[in-house]
Each structure stands twice: as C-alpha cells, then as structure tokens.
Amino acid sequence: MKLHFKPMPWLTVSVAICLAILISLGTWQYQRLQWKTAYLADVDAAVSAPPLMSWAQLRSEIEQDKPVDFRRADIPAQAVIGAPAYFVYQPRKGGIYWRYFQQVTEEGRRFFAATESVPDADKTSFETPNQTAQMRLTGYVRKNEPMGFVESLVKSKASPAQNRYFKFDQTDAWGRDGAATDYYIDVVSVNGAASDLPVKRPEIRNNHLDYMLTWYSFAVILLIIYFILHYRAGRLKFS
Structure with a gap:
C-alpha cells in the first residue's frame, strides 16, 4: 500500500500554529502539575510536623x-x-x-x-x-x-x-x-x-492533569480533522 499526500499550504500552516499553541499549553499544565504535586507534598509534611x-x-x-x-x-x-x-x-x-x-x-x-x-x-x-x-x-x-x-x-x-x-x-x-x-x-x-492547635491544611485544588489532557486532546482532534479534510479533498489517498 502506497500513501499519496498533498497538503493544503494555508491549512497546514494554520494547523501547525494551532498545534504549537495547544502542545505548549499542555506542556505548561504538565509543568504546573509537577510543581503543584511537590508543593502539596511539602504542605502535608509541614502541617504534620511538630511545632x-x-x-x-x-x-x-x-x-x-x-x-x-x-x-x-x-x-x-x-x-x-x-x-x-x-x-x-x-x-x-x-x-x-x-x-x-x-x-x-x-x-x-x-x-x-x-x-x-x-x-x-x-x-x-x-x-x-x-x-x-x-x-x-x-x-x-x-x-x-x-x-x-x-x-x-x-x-x-x-x-x-x-x-x-x-x-x-x-x-x-x-x-x-x-x-x-x-x-x-x-x-x-x-x-x-x-x-x-488544629492542623491548618489549606484547600488547594490540583486539576492540572485534567487541563493537560484537555489541551493534548484538542491537539489530537485537530490533527484528525486536518487529515479528514485532506482525505475528503482527494489529497490523501491510499493505493
């Protein structure tokens, strides 16, 4: 089986820019996840320690x-x-x-x-x-x-x-x-x-995993739509 792919220039440039943004946002949320997880571990260690x-x-x-x-x-x-x-x-x-x-x-x-x-x-x-x-x-x-x-x-x-x-x-x-x-x-x-004194553990949400997966999912969906458009336009063929 041979793949024939002729990308649309304007669409390819637009998708590349959007992908760069989405992947950057997902990576940023991954970094935030690492920081927040470590911070919450530090807070838990501090509040549990003796005065x-x-x-x-x-x-x-x-x-x-x-x-x-x-x-x-x-x-x-x-x-x-x-x-x-x-x-x-x-x-x-x-x-x-x-x-x-x-x-x-x-x-x-x-x-x-x-x-x-x-x-x-x-x-x-x-x-x-x-x-x-x-x-x-x-x-x-x-x-x-x-x-x-x-x-x-x-x-x-x-x-x-x-x-x-x-x-x-x-x-x-x-x-x-x-x-x-x-x-x-x-x-x-x-x-x-x-x-x-009661232990003072602040309520800090850590939803960065969900945010990371959301941005990466948008990137995958965008790629799928990109290839579907090329397939329907006859620019993506398998022979």
Missing part, C-alpha cells in the same frame, strides 16, 4: 530546605518598641478588618508577627501594643510569596501614608531595618500550647 519552638529553629529548618509554610509554631519573642508596624487588609465576613503586623525579636533576630485583627472603624484609634515583657507567638508559620505580574496589576495599591496594605510587605520596604520578611508568624488565640 517549631524558636525562630532560630525555624531558620535552621529553612536552611535545610525543609518545608515550613503552614507549620505550627510556639515562639518566645519581644515586641520591638518604636519599630514600624503595618495594617494589612484581611478578607473576613461581617465587615472590613485589618491584620496588625508588628516587628518582634528573639535573641536579636527581628521578624514579623500578625498579632491583632482590627475592625476598620477602630483602625485610626488603635493603640499600638506596648509589650516589653516576653510574649509567646502561638500560631502558624506563613511564607511571603512574591507577587506575580498579573497579581501586581489587579491587586489594590498600597497607601503607606495611610498605613493601608493589601499584602504582606507589599512595597518591599518592611525589612529595610534588617527584619526578616521571607516568613512571618500568623498568631492565633489558643488555650494551651501550639500542639493543641
């Missing part, structure tokens, strides 16, 4: 490339009196709230902790906690994810003069005095130790 008991221990875990985002923590610290503090918008039912981020220190190491949720009506009259005694930061470690290009376009702009921010370290200026800004502690109210 961190010091900022030094947290930094040690980071240096060893161990996952710490969403890990429970119970860290002793002191407020840094006079250091800048910030209000970050907090999505919440029942009105507008702001998360109060203050700078704290543990044995000379400065970092940030979210310690209060302040209603919008009380924001202007909120008194900065003057905590000089030792306090415990019981809550969850959170990683400061840098904004992507699209997020930077759609997210509300910060107003430093009004102390209004819509993301942790939104202006990349919070750590100018040496405070760490790659991670912070999200403090929560709990009666007891950090081991009594």
Whole structure:
C-alpha cells in the first residue's frame, strides 16, 4: 500500500500554529502539575510536623530546605518598641478588618508577627501594643510569596501614608531595618500550647492533569480533522 499526500499550504500552516499553541499549553499544565504535586507534598509534611519552638529553629529548618509554610509554631519573642508596624487588609465576613503586623525579636533576630485583627472603624484609634515583657507567638508559620505580574496589576495599591496594605510587605520596604520578611508568624488565640492547635491544611485544588489532557486532546482532534479534510479533498489517498 502506497500513501499519496498533498497538503493544503494555508491549512497546514494554520494547523501547525494551532498545534504549537495547544502542545505548549499542555506542556505548561504538565509543568504546573509537577510543581503543584511537590508543593502539596511539602504542605502535608509541614502541617504534620511538630511545632517549631524558636525562630532560630525555624531558620535552621529553612536552611535545610525543609518545608515550613503552614507549620505550627510556639515562639518566645519581644515586641520591638518604636519599630514600624503595618495594617494589612484581611478578607473576613461581617465587615472590613485589618491584620496588625508588628516587628518582634528573639535573641536579636527581628521578624514579623500578625498579632491583632482590627475592625476598620477602630483602625485610626488603635493603640499600638506596648509589650516589653516576653510574649509567646502561638500560631502558624506563613511564607511571603512574591507577587506575580498579573497579581501586581489587579491587586489594590498600597497607601503607606495611610498605613493601608493589601499584602504582606507589599512595597518591599518592611525589612529595610534588617527584619526578616521571607516568613512571618500568623498568631492565633489558643488555650494551651501550639500542639493543641488544629492542623491548618489549606484547600488547594490540583486539576492540572485534567487541563493537560484537555489541551493534548484538542491537539489530537485537530490533527484528525486536518487529515479528514485532506482525505475528503482527494489529497490523501491510499493505493
């Protein structure tokens, strides 16, 4: 059996361009699948690990490339009196709230902790906690994810003069005095130790396998239609 194939120039060019786009989208979703699968495994390892008991221990875990985002923590610290503090918008039912981020220190190491949720009506009259005694930061470690290009376009702009921010370290200026800004502690109210905190496992969907198969399926369907059109036009024959 001999194959006779005479491709249509305009259709071939169009299909080649569409195939390149579809295959690129499928490959991108495959890469996203690999990243998301690894990320979810890291989250599961972090939330299942025992609580961190010091900022030094947290930094040690980071240096060893161990996952710490969403890990429970119970860290002793002191407020840094006079250091800048910030209000970050907090999505919440029942009105507008702001998360109060203050700078704290543990044995000379400065970092940030979210310690209060302040209603919008009380924001202007909120008194900065003057905590000089030792306090415990019981809550969850959170990683400061840098904004992507699209997020930077759609997210509300910060107003430093009004102390209004819509993301942790939104202006990349919070750590100018040496405070760490790659991670912070999200403090929560709990009666007891950090081991009594519920595991905080975020709901993150991983549908990239379905997306990948969809784009690759479109590529296969396009090829089938391409050859059917040539067959019906008499440009694809078997003899």
